[in-house]
Amino acid sequence: MEGTTTRIESKESRRNPGQLAILVLSYVGLILLTIVFVAPLLWMLSTSFKTNLEATQLPPSWIPENFTTEAYSTIFKTGESQTPVLRWFFNSIVAASAQTVLVLVTASMAAYALARMNFPGRNVLFAVIITTLFIPQFVFLMPNYLIVDMFGWLDTLLAVIVPGAAGAFGVFFLRQFFVSMPHELEEAALVDGANRFQIFLRIILPLSKAPLATLAVLSFLVNWNDFLWPVYVLFSPENLTLPPGLSILQNAYSTDYAVVMAGGVVASIPVLIVFILAQKYVIQGVSRSGLKG
Amino acid sequence: MTALAESARRKRSPRPSDPGKSGMIGQGRTTPYLFSLPTILVVAAVLAFPVIYGVWESLYRPEILGAPEEWVGLQNYIDLLTPGSVTFEPFWQSMEATGKFTLYSVPLLVVIPLLVALILNQEFLGRNFFRTMYFAPYVLGVAVIGILWRYLLDTNVGLVNYYLGQLGLPDNIPWTNELPWGWVALVGPTVWWTLGFNTVIYLAGLQDIDPALYDAAKVDGANRWRRFLHVTLPGLRPILLFVITVTILASANVFGQAYLITEGAPGDETQTAIMYIAEEGLRNFKMGSAAAMSYVLALFLAVISVVNFVLFRYRED
Secondary structure (H helix, E strand, C coil): CHHHCCCHHHHCCCCCHHHHHHHHHHHHHHHHHHHHHHHHHHHHHHHCCCCHHHHCCCCCCCCCCCCCCHHHHHHHCCCCCCCCHHHHHHHHHHHHHHHHHHHHHHHHHHHHHHHHCCCCCHHHHHHHHHHHHCCCHHHHHHHHHHHHHHCCCCCCCHHHHCCCCCCHHHHHHHHHHHHCCCCHHHHHHHHCCCCHHHHHHHHHCHHHHHHHHHHHHHHHHHHHHCCHHHHHHCCCHHHCCHHHHHHHHHHHCCCCHHHHHHHHHHHHHHHHHHHHHCHHHHHHHHHHHHCCC | CCHHHHHHHHHHCCCCCCCCHHHHCCCCCCHHHHHHHHHHHHHHHHHHHHHHHHHHHCCEECCECCECCEECCCHHHHHHCCCCCCCHHHHHHHHHHHHHHHHHHHHHHHHHHHHHHHHHCCCCCCHHHHHHHHHHHHHCCHHHHHHHHHHHCCCCCCHHHHHHHHCCCCCCCCCCCCCCHHHHHHHHHHHHHHHHHHHHHHHHHHHCCCHHHHHHHHHCCCCHHHHHHHHHHHHHHHHHHHHHHHHHHHHHCCCHHHHHHHCCCCCCCCCCHHHHHHHHHHHCCCHHHHHHHHHHHHHHHHHHHHHHHHHHHHHHC
8 A cells, every 4th residue: 555655745856845844734734633633542541540539630630640540440340330341341352252253254155155156146145245235234223133132132242243243244345355366276176176165264264364354353343342232232230341331331430530431441452452453454454445345 | 334435336347257167166056055154144134134024113013001012004104204293303303413413524524534635645754653543543432432522521620621721712611411512522523533434545545546647737737736626536536425425324323422422412402313213212112113213214324325326426427
């Protein structure tokens, strides 16, 4: 991506004053914008290490004057609690990981069939899958609720794992990649007597690490952050994931901002770590979804 | 959603290589179906069946106070169109709230990220760093965004009012419980949250524009502004269509911000359509009427998307 930047600016190695002014202005603007984007996150982190008193004091202190982990002790305290944040954290990890694994399995298998095999009904199947991409998610709210209820999954993690375990996006995303792989790869293996499943496992998947990683990261983020659905299908304090949990935490500690921000930090750290480590995949995934699929 | 641009694009470009001649050898007749089975099962169970089931459900009145579920035909839809019915007023008010939110947020989310992307598309030190910083809020969930901004926008102890006061502006604005401030409290954080997403999409689009076009325009004596007008914008047209469509759809889905920041206040003025539908169906269990509402909203979005698409298509010809 970086290689194809427009080189209008740099082609003439000596910039004229007008261009220099634009560059300086751009930097000033960009740095201001960076502050706008980063400051609220730093504020959340800073507040989580304050006493409740300091969290509501003005003028604000960007660095805690009385550094304390009190807020974290409050949300991590064990035993009976209406806001077991650690438990939510664990639930979120389980749900997001399980769904990610399922998405990878279902999407890669279907994408392989759709991309590399000819079979009656293939186009219909592909059309149905694509169509579901165009149906807004909220249309599924009522019926999926009834279905999840029917299976007895309400108020269990299954309710937030299964409904998103296969989806058009993943199939679509991987199919694009599989379609472009050379056929010689498979032909050679077929001649050697490998069956389709062996080819899939030993040739296709190992060659698809980058798109699989992208899909995995995106799936994890989406599930980890999902808010509306878990708000309505999970009820018991011990069964919540973090996003609906934060909403409960906000209501329970409406005036104790240090505690609420500590909850926010706990919910943010894993995704920020994933983002920092897998930044390339996240950004590529997003820009490819808009462009190359 | 994200496949919109892809499918739009694909109509124009040659079909990707057809899954090949090798497709038929070395596989049993059932193999492809076995591979597709997991997806078929889940898609059928949680995607295709629900849509149909939902339509069915919208024709029912759920059991209330012991009275059993009852087939009511199109009554749920008729109610939505009948002034004075139980659902008419709150539903259309929530639709209006969603409409306003969309109207206020979409222009900002189409224009600002484009400006940011144009700046980031130049070659200078640290551009990837800035891109990362702007994108960072997007990886957080709406729950974190909601609780964080509720705090920042707190009338008495929030940073926003504090710094406004430092600038000599009013420092007691009731962001979360009075209008028009409530809209700012929903739109502002949303722009902050999702700006990076649109910026990254624009950046990818900008990098797809052939640099030779810029050079040619320069030779013709086009200045910066003319190059933007005659090279950049036309080159970005499919991306613009994509960004506008996806942003409208995302805005129409607004839920978490209103749920956490304004809680629908004042009154139900900022209660969005999704909020009302979810509360009505999943809290008060009036699923039939909630399902009917979700189809009405979906119809609106479908019309908007088609109009959008047609507008862009015509301008292209």
